[in-house]
Amino acid sequence: MSSGVEFVKDGHVARVVLDRPKALNAITPQMDDALLDAWTEINNDPDIWVAVLSATGEKAFCAGGDVSGAAEGPSRRMALGGGLTGVGGPLLTLRKPLVAAVQGYVIGGGFELAMCADVIVAADTAQFGMPETKVGIIGEAGIMHRAIRQLPHHIALAMILTGERIPAAAAERYGLVNEVVGYPDLAEAADRWAQKITAASPLAVQAAKEAVLSRVGWPLEVALATRYEPIEAYASTKDRLEGRAAFAERRAPRWQGR
Structure with a gap:
């Protein structure tokens, strides 16, 4: 049974891929386990200099945590995203640089996971949002605390209070993402950022x-x-x-x- 996460070491670049496109790459407990293993290996392997986080399927980068209730719980206590977000469990600090390549829906916990990256490259199809208030579900507010720090104050609050999404072009204008490209060019753009980072010490x-x-x-x-x-x-x-x-x-x- 697939964990829903692919991990490949490519030279000095670690590639971590959310691979559950039919479910909008929503993160299951099994995926959290696999992500924790990936981040831990990236931290511990001196030959890994940068990580690239991406997702399969054009429709969504990640729709957040899986709320279907169909999956078994994680084998270890951790925060969402394999510990990276600090939401719902202990925070894991990734010591290596992280590039996120996002497309389609980047919402809820998926938005928070993207905000954990050091560089964000977005397809022009990307939409960023925090739907919690719109659907009447408020749990840990980690995503909101990150958004108010990474976006202009009134933009973040408008997103929080209305639950409305912003498109990639606006996210770039507000400084949330580093680059916006067409979806077919997304992987290449993320690799270009990874190579820029590996060119440095x-x-x-x-x-x-x-x-x-x-x-x-x-x-x-x-x-x-x-x-x-x-x-x-x-x-x-x-x-x-x-x-x-x-x-x-x-x-x-x-x-x-x-």
Whole structure:
């Protein structure tokens, strides 16, 4: 029986695919288990430098958590999305950069899962929404807390209070997504972002992500005064020496992730 999630390692890129298109890629407990395994392997494998999250089928990226009640519960307690969202269980922090490629319906928990990514590439068919108030179902409000931080205040509140969706073009205008492309070009665009990230020093990228996100909600003076262990540890890595050598020799660096 398929878990509903595909995981493939492609060089330094990990590809995680939601594969339940007939159910709009709604996340079952089995999918949560598989996603947790994927995020854990991505975190632990030094040869994985970036992850790309996508979904099969043109109609939807993800319609949120499966509410049919037909699937068995997860074998481990975790938040939705394999722990990535922090909704309904312990939060899992993905240390590697995550690119999300979304299309069609990106709603509810699916919208929240997309907002967990560091870079979002959207097909022009994408529609983002929080239908909770419209259908009269309010549980954990994680999606709303993320939306009010990632969208302009009044745009987020209008979406929350009305349950109405916004199209990809508006999401790009509001800074929610990095790029909008035609659906046939979605996978290629996500790969292009992944390659941009792998062209940078993977350890520097991971240290920068940890430093920025760990202090994003703090006052600037606190963020500036904080010592960041991953950044300090990077000073003694082979990649730092390689970066200096490549600059001096005017060549492209050959990163090792070590």
